[in-house]
Amino acid sequence: MxxxxxxxxxxxxxxxxxxxxxxxxxxxxxxxxxKAVEEEPVQVDAKDRIDFDSAKQKLQAVVDRFAKYANDAKLGKTSPKVFDNLMVQTDHGDQPYTSLAQTSIKGRNFIMTVYDPANIQRIINSVLGSGLNLNPVVDPSNKLTLKMPLPPITTELKNESVKELKNVYEKLRNGASLGKNHTLSSIRADARHKLTKNKKLDNLETEVWNEYEKLHKIYVSKLSEMIKAAETAIMK
Known part of the structure; x- marks a missing residue:
């Protein structure tokens, strides 16, 4: 006015x-x-854009995860975990085997301890239909226990275990991020993105990136050494 x-x-x-x-x-x-006054964006120094301690923890987690896979691969179909993905038909619908029983190894036998006697025959039927070529029988000394001999370790089974292990190795080394589980490749890509969104790096960024690449190669080497050792152990 x-x-x-x-x-x-x-x-x-x-x-x-x-x-x-x-x-x-x-x-x-x-x-x-x-309103016209805008604050200047805060510039973060290149060396602070990559958290190297956090990166090391993530890279080591990938190596640890592969070590677990490698250990299971060495056991192959003689691992108690071979039943972990088994589904059992019950009165309440299909239930995971691990919620109904647990498996251990004693001597040259799988030992299944079933929690409810009503599920004994149901678990036997699931194992017979699983394609594992195993035939569980009730232990005469314990009606809640199923017993079956470990499968023979053939060259075919060994080759199958090595193939599966190599697939896991490739995913953990070069694959995209697996949900919350990182891979070496996805961790590297994330570090690069944090350092710069541009295609070209300036001198300081290049220095920081070279430092990260050295760290990355250390864990790639660890993974490579582990798969070689696992392959040798499997094929013995």
Missing amino acids: IYFVYQILPHNCRSVRSILCSSLFLQKKGKKGA
């Missing part, structure tokens, strides 16, 4: 009209001016 104010001067002076702006108008203008 604009007010017109007239000032009466002496007769020897002519009238002068002044234009004044209301305080409300001036305040609004001041607010608009304040």
